[in-house]
Amino acid sequence: SNVPTITLNNGVTMPQLGLGVWQVPDDEATATVTTALESGYRSIDTAAVYGNEAGVGRALAASDLPRDELFVTTKLWNSEQGYDTTLRAFDASLAKLGLDQVDLYLIHWPMPAVDKYADTWRAFEKIYAEGRARAIGVSNFQPTHLNRLIEQGGTVPAVNQIELHPSLQQPVPRAFHADHGIATEAWSPLGQGGELLKAPRLTEIAGRHGKSVAQVVLRWHLQLGNVVIPKSVTPSRIRENIDVFDFELSAEDLAAIAELNTDTRLGDDPENVN
Ligand code: NAD
Numbered sequence: 001s002n003v004p005t006i007t008l009n010n011g012v013t014m015p016q017l018g019l020g021v022w023q024v025p026d027d028e029a030t031a032t033v034t035t036a037l038e039s040g041y042r043s044i045d046t047a048a049v050y051g052n053e054a055g056v057g058r059a060l061a062a063s064d065l066p067r068d069e070l071f072v073t074t075k076l077w078n079s080e081q082g083y084d085t086t087l088r089a090f091d092a093s094l095a096k097l098g099l100d101q102v103d104l105y106l107i108h109w110p111m112p113a114v115d116k117y118a119d120t121w122r123a124f125e126k127i128y129a130e131g132r133a134r135a136i137g138v139s140n141f142q143p144t145h146l147n148r149l150i151e152q153g154g155t156v157p158a159v160n161q162i163e164l165h166p167s168l169q170q171p172v173p174r175a176f177h178a179d180h181g182i183a184t185e186a187w188s189p190l191g192q193g194g195e196l197l198k199a200p201r202l203t204e205i206a207g208r209h210g211k212s213v214a215q216v217v218l219r220w221h222l223q224l225g226n227v228v229i230p231k232s233v234t235p236s237r238i239r240e241n242i243d244v245f246d247f248e249l250s251a252e253d254l255a256a257i258a259e260l261n262t263d264t265r266l267g268d269d270p271e272n273v274n
Contacts, residue, residue: 001040003015003040003041003042004016006227008159009156009181012158014104014135014227015041015042015071016222016226016228017218017227017228017229017241018042018043018044018073018229019032019033019045019229019230019232019238020045020230020231021033021045021046021050021056023231024050025052025055026051026052028055028233029046029055030055030059032232033056033059033060034062035238039235039238039239040242041238043071043072044056044060044070044071044073045161046074046097047074047075047106048074048077048080048093049108053093053096056072057096057099058098060099067099071103072097072099072104073102074104074105076089076093076106076107076108076120077089077108078108078111078114078273081107081116081120082120082123083119083123084123086123086124087126090105093105094132100132101133102133102134104135104137105128106136106139106159107121107124107141108140109139109140109270110142110270111274114274118148118149118152121154121155124136124155125155128155135158136157137158137160137182138160139162140161141162143172146160146176156182157182158182158183159183159185159227160173160182160183160184160185161185161187161227162186163187163265163267164184164186164187164188164189164226165189165190165191166220166260166261167196167261167262167263167264168261168262168263168264168266169260169261171261174224183227184225185226185227186221186226186229188267189218189228189229190214190217190218190231191217191266194266197217198213201260202217202260210247212240214241215244215247216253216257218230219247220253222244
């Protein structure tokens with residue numbers, strides 16, 4: 001695989017591009033992940049709540065790739081936050097995936113009003129200490145939530161997976177992550193395939209590079225240092241989305257894309273998910 005890796009704050013390397021499988025039904029996940037592995041993907045992003053860990057696991061089991069070339073992420077769902085419930089939910093995810101270790105385990109949402117994420121994080125640290133997750137991190141955490149974990153004095157999250165695309169560029173979280181050695185992983189990196197992919201400015205840049213708009217957007221993320229996990233179930237798009245390592249956006253291209261930020265969320269505001 002020609003996908004570059006980034007080094008997390010504990011020394012573990014993570015592919016900078018992987019496949020996201022939100023909204024992929026369990027019985028389609030096996031074929032989708034198999035296509036991705038055959039196309040050079042080595043990183044898969046799933047979650048307990050996606051209901052497809054078993055389908056993902058079947059594709060991993062059927063693959064000839066050695067386990068240490070794969071990078072598997074799953075996430076703890078909100079209803080399972082708390083110390084003991086987290087440990088049980090992690091066991092259930094491992095069983096569905098058919099693995100004895102994941103590469104990255106994430107708290108899916110902070111749920112600040114429920115206020116269990118600090119306890120949940122202690123369970124994550126136990127899972128990490130036992131070697132059952134090679135790295136632990138969070139998703140949808142704002143700097144205030146990250147500060148709470150950091151002040152707790154244990155493990156600094158390796159990754160924060162947040163909504164991030166040219167319409168929501170997240171300058172404040174990205175700077176916070178950079179200051180604290182936390183990798184930024186972009187969810188909905190293509191803006192869910194909506195209006196963003198029709199933006200005239202992006203169409204112009206794509207035409208000049210002989211690439212698609214989706215490829216330009218993924219390249220923008222990669223040049224910013226973000227980890228990306230575009231989702232597709234269409235084999236031609238799965239291949240297109242990893243074919244982004246043979247061109248480079250210029251400083252002018254990057255500056256033009258920076259101007260597309262409108263701070264517009266497609267998903268939920270993390271403060272309001274409880
Ligand atoms: P995305 O930005 O990856 O967009 C996916 C959609 O874009 C596809 O369904 C398709 O309609 C379109 N698309 C894909 N490739 C294309 C191409 N080459 N050309 C044109 N259109 C294309 O959206 P996403 O699925 O929301 O996000 C990616 C992944 O991020 C998810 O699958 C999931 O793994 C993760 N995610 C995490 C959270 C979280 O709370 N942690 C939330 C949402 C998504």
